Amino acid sequence: MQTFLLVLALFLIVVLIMAVGYIVQRKTISGSCGGISSLGMDKACDCDDPCDKKKARMAKEQQWKENQIH
Template sequence: MQTFLLVLVLFVVVVFIMAIGYMVQRKSIAGSCGGIGALGMDKACDCDDPCDKRKARMQKEQRWKENQIH
């Protein structure tokens, strides 16, 4: 029981630290270098014309990338 409580506390502390990091940096958690981009796909959905919500998100990502370059 003591080991379980120790591990539980450790996980809670790690999640708390990750939450603070998210609030400070305002960046979403990013994956590794692989993923959909490694498959040659530009977007997560297979639609030719994404919905308005997806278009807005893509524009926001593009602006963020442009700000990172400058």
């Protein structure tokens, strides 16, 4: 039980330090590999024809942009 509490306290301290770092710097935690853009992909799904859910989401986003007040 003592080991569990020690590890729990350690995790809580690390989360607290990360939260303080975010509050101070306003920067999100990011990876060092560059993400999918380093692989030459523009998006996570590199399909030529998007699925129906993606098409509906894109249409909704387009409609929102058209109705947006400038």
